Amino acid sequence: MSTTTQEAFWSGEFGKAYSDRNNWTSAQYDDFYRHEWGITKTQMNEDCLRDLPKDAKILEVGCNIGLQLRCLQEMGFTNLYGIELQHYAVEKAKEIVKNVNIIQGSGFDIPFKDSYFDVVVTNGVLIHIAPDDLPRIMSEMVRCSKKYVWGFEYFASSLVNINYRGNEGFLWKADYSKIFQENFHQLQEIYRKMYPYVSASQQGNMDYMYLLEKQ
Template sequence: MTSTQQEEFWSGDFGRQYTDRNSRHLAEWNAFYEATWGRTKLAMNADFVGDLPRDARILEVGCNTGMQLKGLQDAGFQQLYGVELQAYAVEKAKEYSQHVNLIQGSGFDLPFKDAFFDVVCTNGVLIHIAPADLPRIMAEMVRCSRRYIWGFEYYAPATTAVNYRGNEGFLWKADYAQLFLDQFPGQLRLVKQELYPYVTDAERGNRDVMYLLEKTA
């Protein structure tokens, strides 16, 4: 499968720099979330998947250095998998988590059988997928999930392009839960959604969203 422009961008030096800027150990990661959104990521996660059995099989698409997976591991989840495009990030992930199944690969071609996972999730990944390519990665996520799709992404009521560090065509805000519902009518239902305004950017009104979708067919 031919790489997209965004995949090539993130596989190179820009992606490596992003990984270096955004890699944190668990305590620092939680402090960053609390300062930015007023809640730790562990607390956000607990609100959405805290009641799931700890042997639930979870895949994160675009796991970078595995901080979210480490947080889920700290919460007691045992069967954790991550797919990451960037080889450098996969190697760095070994510094932040152990006993997590990490694979270098693309979200457009997940190397797992249908319905292999109880949960398939993203954290700040769909925002970097060109809108025209979203149906492909969403289809792979839905294919691999037995039950839930879970996400944490930038939010806007309508898909909006954002200049990212001087680069155009590499970042978008959108209502990603609704895009999933539109793409798979009658196959998904929205279980829960919550908007998180930025404590550090309150005057501009920027918000992120966490959502949980369940397969119905």
């Protein structure tokens, strides 16, 4: 299944350890966001999606063990899907979040028809895609979305390569919303909110949430 260096990396033991390290309850998930950014993930989502119907069909690409899907479900969203590369994470996700269609697969080859979803989203996933591969995974996300592309990612005004737990070539910061719009001119950004870190260990860094609409 692995087609890139990054996919092979995340499919193995490093990806499994990540899943185990971030296996939180709903309260712990919100507490982590509150500690890092001063706001819960639930509130971030609500601020961005306040006008989205609860029956909107949403696909999360790279859903890992399903924490964001569970958060959306607890917010009242009822039509949720996830795709995740790592088999271990898929099995954990099915234990953590119920009544959600979670499949094993790659964001580079999403097995759903064009415009099948109202929203296609990533949550800290594009940061782990090699820059040269971004247009390919973004193309699949745009293809499957009828209306919105949504994201929460590390932010930098220009591309920055970051050492990730002693590994090079597995983490980048960038303006991913801008990259989407540069490659897919039918997308227009309709929401952007910056989240500077409040935790002492991350001072000076910033993440952001964006929502793009197909025109």
